Amino acid sequence: MQPLSGKTIVLGVSGGIAAYKAAALTSKLTQAGASVYVMMTANAMRFVQPLTFQALSHQPVYTDVFEEPDPHVISHIDLADRADLIILAPATASLIGKLANGIADDMLTTTLLATKAPVMIAPAMNVNMYDHPAVVANMKRLESYGYRFIEPGVGLLACGWVGKGRLAEPEEIVAVVQEFFASAGQEKKAARDLAGKRVLITAGPTREKIDPVRYISNHSSGKMGYALAEAARDRGAEVILVSGPTALPRPGGVEFVAVESVQEMYDEVVTRYPTCDIVIKAAAVSDYRPVNRHEHKLKKTDGLLQLELEKAPDILQALGQQKTSQYLVGFAAETREVIKYARDKLIRKKADMIVANDVLAEGAGMGTDTNIVTLVTETEDIALPIMSKRDVADRIFDAILHHLSLGLVDEGK
Numbered sequence: 001m002q003p004l005s006g007k008t009i010v011l012g013v014s015g016g017i018a019a020y021k022a023a024a025l026t027s028k029l030t031q032a033g034a035s036v037y038v039m040m041t042a043n044a045m046r047f048v049q050p051l052t053f054q055a056l057s058h059q060p061v062y063t064d065v066f067e068e069p070d071p072h073v074i075s076h077i078d079l080a081d082r083a084d085l086i087i088l089a090p091a092t093a094s095l096i097g098k099l100a101n102g103i104a105d106d107m108l109t110t111t112l113l114a115t116k117a118p119v120m121i122a123p124a125m126n127v128n129m130y131d132h133p134a135v136v137a138n139m140k141r142l143e144s145y146g147y148r149f150i151e152p153g154v155g156l157l158a159c160g161w162v163g164k165g166r167l168a169e170p171e172e173i174v175a176v177v178q179e180f181f182a183s184a185g186q187e188k189k190a191a192r193d194l195a196g197k198r199v200l201i202t203a204g205p206t207r208e209k210i211d212p213v214r215y216i217s218n219h220s221s222g223k224m225g226y227a228l229a230e231a232a233r234d235r236g237a238e239v240i241l242v243s244g245p246t247a248l249p250r251p252g253g254v255e256f257v258a259v260e261s262v263q264e265m266y267d268e269v270v271t272r273y274p275t276c277d278i279v280i281k282a283a284a285v286s287d288y289r290p291v292n293r294h295e296h297k298l299k300k301t302d303g304l305l306q307l308e309l310e311k312a313p314d315i316l317q318a319l320g321q322q323k324t325s326q327y328l329v330g331f332a333a334e335t336r337e338v339i340k341y342a343r344d345k346l347i348r349k350k351a352d353m354i355v356a357n358d359v360l361a362e363g364a365g366m367g368t369d370t371n372i373v374t375l376v377t378e379t380e381d382i383a384l385p386i387m388s389k390r391d392v393a394d395r396i397f398d399a400i401l402h403h404l405s406l407g408l409v410d411e412g413k
C-alpha cells in the first residue's frame, strides 16, 4: 500500500514565487497515494495556473469561495471536514497574518477557520519579512494555537537576498507529512484501549462448492476484515480472525481460523461467540448455496444447466438472536439505497452497528485499499470520508468504545 493511501490532504497555495514548488509537492503527495485538493489564493494564480494543479492532482482546484460546483455540499466546509491534513505551501506573510488574526476573506482562509484538521504551515518569503516582529508574533500566536511549522531553508532567495525564507523542498515536506501520519498511527497503537477485550472478526469471501472444481463465491479480498483484526490487535485486544480464502498474509499475533463455506464459518463463529466481547462480521458471506454438491465434475451437456440453490445460514442473524452482552457489528454491502438497507439489517439482525458501504463507489468495497463507509446505529448515521481500510477499522473501534462507554449495548434485544 502507498504510504499516504486513503489520506485526504488540502494544499493551500498562496501568492509567492515559491508557488511553482507547490506543483511538485502536489505531484509527490498524489504519487504517495493521497487525494490532494488544491486551494489557491487570487495572488497564487498570478504565479501558477490552476490547471497545473488540476492535472497533477486529478481533482478540481478551488479558487473562489462563491463558486459551488456541487449543490449538495458547501465546498469550504466539506473540504474542511474531510481533510486529514491541511498544508500551506508556500505560506506568505499575508496568509500567516490573516490566519493569526482570524480573517476569512477567500476560499483558503474560510476553510482554515472552519477546519478541525491539523494544519502545517511552510512559510516562504524574503528574509527581512520573515524576521519582521509582526510576522514573528503571528507565527508564535499560530504555534500557540497548535499549528505546526515546516521551517523555511536558508540560501539565495528569489529577491536576491541571502538568508532564511526559502520554501522547504517538496521532498522534505512529503517526508514530514509521512512522519506525521506514521506517528499518528503509532499513538493509536500505543493507546491499547481494547486491552482485556476478546474481539472476533470475520473476513474474506466464502466458497460454496458446486462440484470438485467449481464454486460460488465473490470478489472480497479480505482487506477490510484483516485491517480490523490488525487494528484490534494493535489496540491491545485478544483477536480471533475467522477468514475465508484470501491471498493476504496471515496477521501475526491473532488466532487465525481458516474456513471455506458459510457452514464452516457459522460453526467456528457460533462456538466462540459466548466468550467474545465484540464481534465484527466484515466477511462477504454467501446468501445461497447449491442444494447438491456433485461428487464428480459436472459434464457439459446440450441445453441449459439448472443449478438449484438453497438459503445458506445467516450467521449475523443467528448471532443477533443468541446475543447476551456482545457488541455486534455487521457490514452491509449495497449498490443502491445503502443507508435504508443498512438500517433494515440493523433491526432485522439485531446488530448494534452496521457498517454500510456502497460497493459500486470508486475507492470503496471489495479489493480496494480504501473504503467509504457510514456507521449506522440505532441513534445516528456517521458518514466517513474515503480513507484507508486501516483508518476505517480504527474509526469503527473508536465508535464502538464510545458506545460501550455510554452503556449503549442492547443486551439480547
Ligand code: PMT
Pocket (backbone or CB within 6 Å): 203, 204, 219, 220, 221, 222, 223, 224, 225, 262, 281, 282, 283, 284, 285, 286, 287, 312, 313, 314, 315, 316, 317, 329, 330, 331, 332, 333, 334, 345, 357, 359, 365, 366, 367, 368
Ligand atoms: O474484503 P474486501 O475486499 O476488503 O471488501 C470488503 C467488503 C466489501 C467485503 C466489506 O466491506 C463488506 O461490506 N462486507 C460485508 C459483505 C456482505 O456480505 O454484506 P451483506 O450486505 O450481504 O451482508 C450483511 C451482513 O450479514 C454482513 O455482515 C455479512 O457478513 C452477514 N451475513 C450475510 C450473509 C450470511 N449468510 N451470513 C452473514 O453473516
